[in-house]
Amino acid sequence: MPTPTPETGPEPARDCPICPRLVAYRAANAAANPAWFNGPAPSFGDPAARLLVVGLAPGRQGANRTGRPFTGDHAGVLLYATLAKSGFARGAYDPNGDDDLALVDCMITNAVRCAPPGNKPETGEEASCRPFLSARIAALPRLKVMVTLGDVSRRNVLKALGLKASAGLPGHGTEFRAGPYVVLNSYHCSRLNTNTGRLTPAMFEAVFERARTLLDD
Numbered sequence: 001m002p003t004p005t006p007e008t009g010p011e012p013a014r015d016c017p018i019c020p021r022l023v024a025y026r027a028a029n030a031a032a033n034p035a036w037f038n039g040p041a042p043s044f045g046d047p048a049a050r051l052l053v054v055g056l057a058p059g060r061q062g063a064n065r066t067g068r069p070f071t072g073d074h075a076g077v078l079l080y081a082t083l084a085k086s087g088f089a090r091g092a093y094d095p096n097g098d099d100d101l102a103l104v105d106c107m108i109t110n111a112v113r114c115a116p117p118g119n120k121p122e123t124g125e126e127a128s129c130r131p132f133l134s135a136r137i138a139a140l141p142r143l144k145v146m147v148t149l150g151d152v153s154r155r156n157v158l159k160a161l162g163l164k165a166s167a168g169l170p171g172h173g174t175e176f177r178a179g180p181y182v183v184l185n186s187y188h189c190s191r192l193n194t195n196t197g198r199l200t201p202a203m204f205e206a207v208f209e210r211a212r213t214l215l216d217d
């Protein structure tokens, strides 16, 4: 497993300059919507978490607006409801983040921390942001289980651990070991996947119930 370089902490600077395309997109969003967060959305949750949920990247009007992963995104409604059902969240969820939501034994982060145009980060941006994911994982001393939301998340988690992207199984509900961790894959809880029925609430809940079982073992 790679040791993050000492200067790479688990969270990018508020004005992280690393990815020119994402910086330009952030600047355009800030010019159009100065009241929005418009920066790398910091990981959210319990610093003693045993469960890490890894998303793709902030949505422009979601985490990029509110500054909290999945907050204000369509995907956040199902994610936070499901976390609450399986005991990994408590409190109310508000799409503007004006709430008392707290994660319990759980943290949420993104493979890429800045909103990408069209919700699609480039592979070079994934690579540039990956040291933060490695550092985020390394900074969770009790971490046991990671839930990856979609292929980009799964591949980046594997690479962040110094493994090949092909080292894990793709698909929904698949499970494998990666170093000291168990990885559980889920389809991303995006609007496309939920509206088409590719991912149902029951399928999503099953992933977090499995995480609960693994942590309780």
Ligand code: URA
Pocket: 041, 055, 056, 057, 058, 059, 062, 063, 068, 069, 070, 071, 073, 075, 076, 110, 149
């Ligand atoms: N919002 C996030 O923060 N991450 C995603 O992957 C999708 C929406």
